[in-house]
Amino acid sequence: MTSTDAASHALQIPIEPFTLANGLRVVLSEDHATPIVAVNLWYHVGSANEREGRTGFAHLFEHMLFQGSEHVGANEHFELIQRAGGTLNGSTWLDRTNYFETLPAHQLELALWLEADRMGRLLPAMTQEKLDTQRDVVKNERRWSVDNQPYGTWWERLPALCFPAEHPFHHSLIGSMEHLTAASLEDVAEFFRTYYTPDNAVLTIVGDFEPGAARAAIERHFGAIARGAGKPPLPAMDVAPRFGGWRRETVEDAVVSPRLFLAFRIPPFGAEAWYAPSLLGSVLGTGDGSRLQRALVREQAIASSVSVFTFDLSKGSDLLVCDVTARPGVSAEALERAVVAEVDRVLRDGVNADECARALALAETSWVEALQSAASRADRLSQYATYFGDPARLNSELARYRQLTPDDVTRAARALLGEDNRASLIYVPRAESPIDQAAA
Amino acid sequence: MTTRPIPGAPRPYEFPDVARTALPNGVRVVVAPVRRLPLVTVLALVDAGASTDPPGADGAAALTARTLAEGTATYDGATLAELFERLGTSFEAAADWDSTVARLTVTPDRLDAAFALFADVLRAPTFPDADVLRLRDERLADLQHQLAEPRGLADRRFTGALYAPSSRYARPAGGGARAVGSLTASVTRAFHTARYGPTTTTLIVVGDITPEAAHALVVEHFGDWRSTAETAPPIAAVAAGGRRVVIVAKPDAPQTELRIGHVGVPRSHPDHLSIVVMNAILGGLFSSRINLNLRERHAFTYGASSGYDWRRAAGPFVVSTAVKSEVTDRAVEEILREFEAIRETAPSADELALATDYLAGVFPIRYETTAAVASAIAGATVFGLAEDWFRTYRDRVRSVSSTEVLAAARAHVDPSRALVVAIGDPAVIEPLLGRLDLGPMVVQPATYDPTETE
Numbered sequence: 001m002t003s004t005d006a007a008s009h010a011l012q013i014p015i016e017p018f019t020l021a022n023g024l025r026v027v028l029s030e031d032h033a034t035p036i037v038a039v040n041l042w043y044h045v046g047s048a049n050e051r052e053g054r055t056g057f058a059h060l061f062e063h064m065l066f067q068g069s070e071h072v073g074a075n076e077h078f079e080l081i082q083r084a085g086g087t088l089n090g091s092t093w094l095d096r097t098n099y100f101e102t103l104p105a106h107q108l109e110l111a112l113w114l115e116a117d118r119m120g121r122l123l124p125a126m127t128q129e130k131l132d133t134q135r136d137v138v139k140n141e142r143r144w145s146v147d148n149q150p151y152g153t154w155w156e157r158l159p160a161l162c163f164p165a166e167h168p169f170h171h172s173l174i175g176s177m178e179h180l181t182a183a184s185l186e187d188v189a190e191f192f193r194t195y196y197t198p199d200n201a202v203l204t205i206v207g208d209f210e211p212g213a214a215r216a217a218i219e220r221h222f223g224a225i226a227r228g229a230g231k232p233p234l235p236a237m238d239v240a241p242r243f244g245g246w247r248r249e250t251v252e253d254a255v256v257s258p259r260l261f262l263a264f265r266i267p268p269f270g271a272e273a274w275y276a277p278s279l280l281g282s283v284l285g286t287g288d289g290s291r292l293q294r295a296l297v298r299e300q301a302i303a304s305s306v307s308v309f310t311f312d313l314s315k316g317s318d319l320l321v322c323d324v325t326a327r328p329g330v331s332a333e334a335l336e337r338a339v340v341a342e343v344d345r346v347l348r349d350g351v352n353a354d355e356c357a358r359a360l361a362l363a364e365t366s367w368v369e370a371l372q373s374a375a376s377r378a379d380r381l382s383q384y385a386t387y388f389g390d391p392a393r394l395n396s397e398l399a400r401y402r403q404l405t406p407d408d409v410t411r412a413a414r415a416l417l418g419e420d421n422r423a424s425l426i427y428v429p430r431a432e433s434p435i436d437q438a439a440a
Numbered sequence: 441m442t443t444r445p446i447p448g449a450p451r452p453y454e455f456p457d458v459a460r461t462a463l464p465n466g467v468r469v470v471v472a473p474v475r476r477l478p479l480v481t482v483l484a485l486v487d488a489g490a491s492t493d494p495p496g497a498d499g500a501a502a503l504t505a506r507t508l509a510e511g512t513a514t515y516d517g518a519t520l521a522e523l524f525e526r527l528g529t530s531f532e533a534a535a536d537w538d539s540t541v542a543r544l545t546v547t548p549d550r551l552d553a554a555f556a557l558f559a560d561v562l563r564a565p566t567f568p569d570a571d572v573l574r575l576r577d578e579r580l581a582d583l584q585h586q587l588a589e590p591r592g593l594a595d596r597r598f599t600g601a602l603y604a605p606s607s608r609y610a611r612p613a614g615g616g617a618r619a620v621g622s623l624t625a626s627v628t629r630a631f632h633t634a635r636y637g638p639t640t641t642t643l644i645v646v647g648d649i650t651p652e653a654a655h656a657l658v659v660e661h662f663g664d665w666r667s668t669a670e671t672a673p674p675i676a677a678v679a680a681g682g683r684r685v686v687i688v689a690k691p692d693a694p695q696t697e698l699r700i701g702h703v704g705v706p707r708s709h710p711d712h713l714s715i716v717v718m719n720a721i722l723g724g725l726f727s728s729r730i731n732l733n734l735r736e737r738h739a740f741t742y743g744a745s746s747g748y749d750w751r752r753a754a755g756p757f758v759v760s761t762a763v764k765s766e767v768t769d770r771a772v773e774e775i776l777r778e779f780e781a782i783r784e785t786a787p788s789a790d791e792l793a794l795a796t797d798y799l800a801g802v803f804p805i806r807y808e809t810t811a812a813v814a815s816a817i818a819g820a821t822v823f824g825l826a827e828d829w830f831r832t833y834r835d836r837v838r839s840v841s842s843t844e845v846l847a848a849a850r851a852h853v854d855p856s857r858a859l860v861v862a863i864g865d866p867a868v869i870e871p872l873l874g875r876l877d878l879g880p881m882v883v884q885p886a887t888y889d890p891t892e893t894e
Binding site for chain 1: 442443444445447448449450451452453476477478479517518521522524525526527528529530545546547550574577578581582584585587588589590693694695697725726727732735736739740741742762763764793794797798799800801802803804805808809810811
């Protein structure tokens with residue numbers, strides 16, 4: 001596929017990886033344009049690693065990491081970073097947990113010290129009271145983001161529909177209230193010792209720093225933390241390349257209009273065979289000129305919004321998801337028929353060079369846009385180091401998309417969009433919803 | 441390492457240099473070269489905010505912005521979308537209270553072509569009837585979704601109750617269902633003719649480009665723009681009343697969405713910066729009083745924050761949170777207690793430094809992207825801020841004193857005017873709130889919106 005974009009072709013960011021004796025992988029990427037620095041730490045643990053009866057624990061544990069460590073008080077992590085003029089947060093995903101700070105450049109060592117103190121010395125600060133408080137905070141987070149949000153349960157229903165019951169990606173990331181209640185301080189200690197070890201983590205620093213001084217500071221703060229004893233293997237992640245049928249689930253919810261999540265199983269994130277379905281996703285749903293937006297939102301006006309995305313799961317299989325919300329008054333059946341008609345059209349006729357070029361051009365710009373932020377650059381480097389052991393892949397990502405031909409994308413569509421590889425999660429308005437009563 | 445590291449010396453930071461020029465027809469041009477990555481953001485700031493909606497046509501500004509790229513003399517909307525996207529970009533336009541902002545971000549090798557399309561869409565949109573009606577209906581659908589979504593519903597009902605019915609601020613910037621339902625393409629065409637023109641427009645170009653090249657592009661594509669468009673007079677923000685409670689009934693809601701506050705002050709108020717620092721201490725930061733109280737001390741919520749919405753006229757001051765239903769009353773009490781406390785005593789030097797060091801420190805982090813720099817320049821233009829605003833911001837924020845914070849709190853946080861809006865299960869929260877001294881209380885159904893009545 002051709003591109004006129006000489007500017008982003010030439011763009012390469014400096015990437016310097018190394019590993020400490022205790023197994024901590026480090027990625028440095030200098031950029032002296034602005035006197036700020038991003039520190040980003042990925043632990044290779046997520047909800048997939050939770051044991052039976054402890055759904056939601058990986059995320060609850062993420063909250064506990066802000067409750068202090070041997071030399072840091074509860075909530076002091078937040079306070080010290082904000083006092084230094086920085087921003088920070090953490091997030092939990094199915095197969096990883098990340099923690100990140102962006103600070104004025106001269107405050108780099110503060111972030112390293114804070115991250116090292118909780119990696120090396122978390123447990124002395126853990127108390128039952130802190131656990132009880134964070135458990136309630138997380139229960140409120142669940143009410144806020146899942147239970148009291150229209151369509152909010154899709155986050156847990158879609159993976160449950162797409163992965164078999166025994167698969168590590170099947171269960172809820174935010175967790176059930178019952179399992180959150182059951183979490184104990186012993187669980188915290190065991191999870192910490194097993195997964196929060198230097199050899200299960202990647203530390204990335206991006207921005208305005210001197211590499212020699214940064215290396216010395218990293219060695220000083222993290223070098224003495226002991227390697228872990230190894231983590232238990234996950235149950236088998238491998239699944240068949242396709243669902244083997246059309247799975248369906250219909251959910252009644254307090255919503256105004258139907259919403260369809262049409263998912264396809266695709267190869268794992270980052271695999272050679274992942275890029276064609278990824279670009280196919282953009283052909284289908286990225287931008288007003290994409291197939292689904294154009295047909296459903298503009299021409300037929302039966303949908304009010306469309307988004308197509310991947311989960312970016314690097315083991316077993318990934319998911320390509322078309323998320324389409326109907327206009328009020330449109331039935332779930334009509335919505336699904338219209339979406340499926342577009343998918344079938346791609347299956348039958350393939351994709352053309354123009355629409356691939358459109359999707360590629362959008363990908364090129366958004367790739368450069370993402371690199372503007374030190375924090376997002378650092379997060380991508382940690383991601384590639386964690387999943388592929390190769391942070392430098394960041395510099396060749398666009399080339400992987402540019403190599404694709406329209407035939408590659410059409411082949412991926414024919415292999416992956418068929419009726420033997422679909423899962424429909426459909427939300428429909430609950431008959432007795434207060435909205436309907438009022439309209440009557 | 442048991443001791444905290446000592447920070448090194450702060451490194452110098454300067455907001456990007458800004459070059460300002462104007463065309464003979466009145467178009468203003470602001471260029472900020474940022475050469476870090478191959479990107480350029482083009483932003484058109486038009487003095488065509490929702491506060492200038494014609495009487496009876498709430499939502500005209502928003503719908504006009506939303507439909508600019510639905511057709512020109514040369515291309516229909518579908519083709520325009522395709523053309524922008526083939527250039528790796530998309531045209532986005534939206535109206536807020538004080539302006540309409542249209543923008544795109546593109547790599548420099550595609551800038552010329554993208555800029556030509558951008559100018560065509562901004563200057564000569566045709567507003568095809570069918571596309572305007574389609575996007576009007578999308579707005580109506582969004583309004584229906586809002587009824588089922590507690591956060592959006594809470595924001596809407598708070599401002600609806602906060603301002604007098606005569607005030608434009610009582611109704612959503614994008615318009616409520618009744619007003620939007622009557623909008624047509626002739627309304628957007630008339631609004632465009634009245635408001636979009638060379639004297640109401642500022643072109644802001646940020647990124648990998650020289651001021652000369654950017655100026656030349658604007659001259660080429662906007663130099664012959666002629667129009668009688670002009671700006672509209674400012675609006676008045678009138679509060680509806682004093683301390684009171686509105687419960688919006690969502691039976692069986694597992695949580696209460698809370699909004700507590702009153703009318704704030706215009707952006708031009710001389711206390712602006714001390715209010716910003718005061719608010720950071722009160723509820724603007726994670727480490728603020730309200731968040732630490734409600735989240736970390738009481739575990740009532742996942743998060744709580746306060747903020748002033750800065751507009752040309754007085755926008756709302758509001759605390760936003762969602763709490764477990766059974767603790768609704770205690771959460772309201774704690775928030776009002778924090779309102780009282782910040783008015784009683786000046787913050788300690790330590791607490792003040794947390795806020796001012798944070799605000800000064802994050803300043804460079806906020807402006808990493810060309811889009812963020814362009815938006816900041818747009819905001820400064822809307823509010824007519826001094827040319828040295830960005831260069832002097834960090835020194836000025838560090839010079840705010842604890843006395844000024846106390847004065848700002850006493851003048852601009854007023855529990856005696858607090859409006860409490862609670863979206864939740866009335867069976868649980870009405871008795872809980874009823875035992876507090878919060879002023880008159882009404883319970884309304886989620887579907888009844890007083891701002892939608894005749």
